Amino acid sequence: MIRHTATVDGNEAVASVAHRTNEVIAIYPITPSSPMGELADAWSAEGRRNIWDSVPEIVEMQSEGGAAGAVHGALQGGALTTTFTASQGLLLMIPNLYKIAGELMPCCMHVAARSIATHALSIFGDHSDAMAVRQTGMALLASNSVQEAQDFACIGQAATLRALVPILHFFDGFRTSHEIATIDLLDDDDLRFMLDEELVAAHRRRALTPERPVIRGTSQNPDVFFQAREVANPYYERFPRILQETMDRFAGRTGRAYRLFDYAGHPEAERVVVLMGSGAETVEETVRWLVERGERVGVLKVRLYRPFAVDAFLAALPRTTRMIAALDRTKEPGAVGDPLYLDVVAALREGWRQVHGTDEPQVAGGRYGLASKEFTPAMVRSVFDDLATPAPRRRFTVGIVDDVTHLSLPWDPAFSIESDDTVRAVFWGLGSDGTVGANKNTIKIIGEDAGLQAQGYFVYDSKKAGAVTVSHLRFGPRPIRAPYLIGQASFVACHQFDFLERFDVLEAAAPGATLLLNAPCPPDEVWGRLPREVQETILEKRLTLYAIDAFAVATEAGLGGRINTIMQTCFFAISGVLPVDDAITRIKEAIRHSYGRSGPVVVERNFAAVDRALDSLHRIAVPGGVTSTRGRPPVVPREAPDFVQRVTSVILEGKGDLLPVSAFPVDGTWPVGTSRWEKRNLASHIPVWDPAICIQCNWCSLVCPHAAIRAKVYDSAQLAGAPAGFRSTTWRGPDLKGQAYTIQVAPEDCTGCNLCVTVCPAKDKSNPRHKAIDMTPQRPIRERERTSYRFFLELPEADRSEIRRLNAKGSQLLQPLFEYSGACAGCGETPYLKLLTQLFGDRLVIANATGCSSIYGGNLPTTPYTVNAAGRGPAWANSLFEDNAEFGLGIRLAIDAQSREARRLVGDLAGVIGADLATDILGADQRDEAQLAAQRTRVAELKRRLAPLGAGPASRLRDVADLLVRRSVWLVGGDGWAYDIGYGGLDHVLAQDRDVNILVLDTEVYSNTGGQQSKATPLGAAAKYAIAGKATPKKDLGMEAMSYGQAYVARVALGADMNQVVKAFVEAESFPGPSLIIAYSPCIAHGYDLRYGVQQQDLAVKSGVWPLYRFDPRRIREHQPPLQLDSAEPSLPVHAYQRNETRFRMAEKLDPVRFRRLAERAEQDAARRYAVYRYLAGMMVPTEDREPDQPQAAQVPAAQEV
């Protein structure tokens, strides 16, 4: 039989089998499982069929809970059904997993196992999620590699149909789900061979049908529930046998044999490691290496974890086993041991003596690899070494340095078992330069065309703009079983020269390795430009050095900054993995495949770049000694705080793995204001201000996504110490008139997105090409602007009380307390958040739903929320994706409870603290900044008077006195949260009368997970799960919120009406009940240059797609219609807006006729919606003569401060 191989990642390998062996797939995006759903959807969209020749139904649900419900229903309906998920998603499925298992519904679902959010969220892989469902009745099947993930998807589907016990097949998130490897593919005949048609028919016969009606899901009482729960026991008892038979049948077909517990190693091993997941591959390879060197060690790979087959487990272990280390990739705090350890101990206790007739082996419980922490052969060896000691540790961790509870085992980082016949290459690149994409093609070229085994794994930093990527590629003649990063690379490429100053790029270079640099200079200048440390390492490790000015080649070829195919060509030329001509032919095929959809021009330009690459590649002569005197600059400046120096800078340098346990806060609490210490210098060009032309509108500052261009008004006397080149003029605004005014760029924080320049309305009358802000090359002015910016930051902030006109202009004189985030260049969300912090930052509490805003808002190493000179600033927390409205409400409830208590105590202690002060505090109006400042002064005085009073009520009041100043609670998240997964909670909070403000950053897709459609996606837009263009209209969330009549609701778009945005924020905040602001947020998932994000928003409003309005229930009492329509009747066709965005263009290209129909409906929808709003905007609401009831929150004394 001819076997076909391919290089695919784990997600694709699994999804391919799942799509071909199911009829219904219900999904919801969650990292790292999202690609499985996306692929399945894409395949169905293009009509790809399963092995029964039908196209599987794919449905995206509103949450994983919804997906599980749909799976359950589809199974009851008799369809072969599956789902894909991970982490929190799996937790949301738990109730249905109990149901599916309890009803013996055959199903094989697939989990890219990932950690669960605890002290922090992590998207990376471990078994926390799979272990959290081990009690549900689902069988748990673990695969350890890309090949196994594919095979087990098939074996699981076949076994569940026979056994009726549903299966949860899991594999390591990222390490397996995202690793690209060469595997033997299962073809349709293999799948048909494995799936018994009679069993499929039997499943169908169990479907709910009125032809043979039955009832399922009864309610049972104490008399029978227990027995009925036990009656299914035989199914679990025979499951292991059925699974093994299925594995055997699979082996007979494919030659790949699996067992419930696979042992590998010395037949008379004394020390055995038991584990599951990709780490087992590492252990097996290390065991092989150790056995070859005479050690009696082995590994037991757990395939079937539930039901735990004790007999098979015991039989699989060598009789000679004396010491076992059970390794868990999860943590169960407070348990006797982690789950696998406990199962191993119990299983040994239950049957070892009966099976082997000897004393039970000793068992140690070890924990490793949480959140994709590296697990290397060196760590495996340290485990075996510890087992060989006279007193092995009973509990240990490996892979970290635990200097708190001292559980960790030491390991030798230099230890390596990798063979010399494997090429190991590490590539450093920027996300935007395409390095990873080209490397994925390289793997395919080598793995599929050259007949070698290939492996690729990619590491990304957490930034969305200017992300650093590191690609780890292995190639060799034998299967590669090394699921860990490359430590000894034979080839290192650095595609961005600046990285040499920021990172230890050569750390992974093996002695004698080759180094390829993309150097922006002639060959003879390359050596001289290298930092001293790099020169030292090149000499010390005897590296061979090559260089190319890839940007010059790319520019000549008309490719801008896309250097990936050029560097790829150089890799093949130098590495010799393939003959160069062959490689170039295959690179061009890959280019045609990858860029064909972008069009022939793109393909041809890449061809030209490839053809030019080799002529520009040079071997650089390495002199005998170091010539550079310039060392790498410190990662963070010396003035950075201690924590930043000790912890943050280490993570920034890419060496976070080295930090010991004691470096970390115990409860996930981190300091704010750290993004200021990370200077990434991303922009090649930055804005420079010309005060002579500026009209002082401050729009540049308002739209800047990164707070990298700022406005400040200050006393001109402050200019006395201004550095040379610092620019200033006289402020002409009504507030603070006559003071000095400066617009200043943060040169090293700007991402070069151009938004500020695009929006700037001020042009030089003689030369309109010159605006008040022009983009200028950063390098030549970096130092000057850095000095100016430092001086600018030291200038005192304007007195907030003096800025009375809170509009687009005035708001920008307030200090932003959200700065330099890792959001995309041109991000449409972050300007709203920055504005939020400017308006209310010093009394702001944010509950942030998981999503883009929680990643750029709270992903280490540095975070953007910061403090003012008084040390006050936004307090921020992320709970989950689905619960943010409830989470934020809880914060409000706590504030209300404590502020009520504070007011009560102030009243009770009036005699002690002074009646006047008490009266003033309790009666204080806190509507504007002056009033808030006055209240802060009173609270300070209160604390001063309370200080000597000792314990009791006075002490309690001291603890809560700060809550006498009004706090602003904001619930922030994207449309995935607000429209879909969190909608139930959001709706519930809107139905309450608590003073919370909800800000929905509406990008109209799940941006963070890669652009899947949400219910906010507009009609006709292509998104994942709506590839041909969404066929249903966007949900009118605002209208739904308005239906309560008691919530403030606004729909805003910064690019269309800046003043309306500020007005809405201020009104929402002042409204003493729930408020909802839906903010149009341009996103890279819309597919256009975000420098035009402002114009696109304007077009969205003018075409009626995004009408602007404010609904304020307070207006009812003023006998005004509560709804104010802030945008004019649509004056442009919807097409004028849609034609600029790839998301619409793609749908149009795919099916012009269908798109035209959708576009016409969008046009009608826009007109209809506007007509409805206009009608409502003219509608008076009857009021009663008496004052309406105050919302409950307003009855709380603290809330009356409004």
Next chain:
Amino acid sequence: MNLATEYLGFALPHPFMVGASPMVDDLSMVRRLEDAGAAAIVMRSLYEEQLTGEQMATMHFLESPANSFAEAATYLPQPRDFALGPDEYLNQLRKVREAVSIPVIGSLNGVTPGGWLSCARLIEEAGAHAVELNLYGLPTDPAEDAWTIERQGVELVREVVEKVRIPVAVKLSPFYSAFANFARQLDAAGARGLVLFNRFFQADIDPENLDVQHQLHLSESSELTLRLRWLAIVSGRVRASLAVTGGVHDSLDAVKAVMAGAHAVQMVSALLRHGPERLRVVREGFARWLEEHEYESVAQMRGNMSLLRCPDPRTFERLHYIQTLQSWQDFL
């Protein structure tokens, strides 16, 4: 009345055809145009520059954010069927070709020699009966001389003519220093038709915002005179058939164009303004005029007022200019 004419080698029942316009985007409009009696139809122009721009931009927006972030390898779907390029244009060309039985002429505005050639071939492969090369570029570079520009244009036409089997028409602007000579060079290079003259978006100035705006106004009959003059000058001096475009709004306009030498009359603005049925009205009025003036055929009338045949060519060449000036003096 014999209205028959020949254009690009096609025997047409009359000279009235639809010039390059967005009307071809709508197949029902295309059918209405045929029903109104259009003798041929020219597709809207395929702009190589726009194709290139869209492709590069799409690559940028699809590829730059891709493979940059652990949670998302891409941010837009990657459908296999989605491919930028001239496909939409070519598909529409095929559909128009299927929808009507009259000749369909592709229209192309290229930038690079390779672009011209490859797009012309694609247009041919898509089934166009002929291709109209819209030879227009703004020579803004002061270092570029007129001779070079003309030579490049002629070379381009020669190359396309050699590589495609369908007839090639060349749509021209009036901004050539020696138009008559240039027309003859194109004729020699193999152009089967010359189309006088193209109209483009014009740059206007927004004085409030210090900005430049692009706009396209529909043509007026007053624009016809420029075309009449050059048709008259070229008529009979080239083998290529001649078409007029820009300024024909009524039947008398058409009569003048044919008298100046036009084999075909392309209409766009009048149809956009009054609907496709306008073509029938103008054609019928044209036939009526010929009958009333006892012409036997279009062929009889074609070129009778050209430079070669008009009563006094010197008057046509010079006095026309003087008379116009004098007519202005009446308003002083």
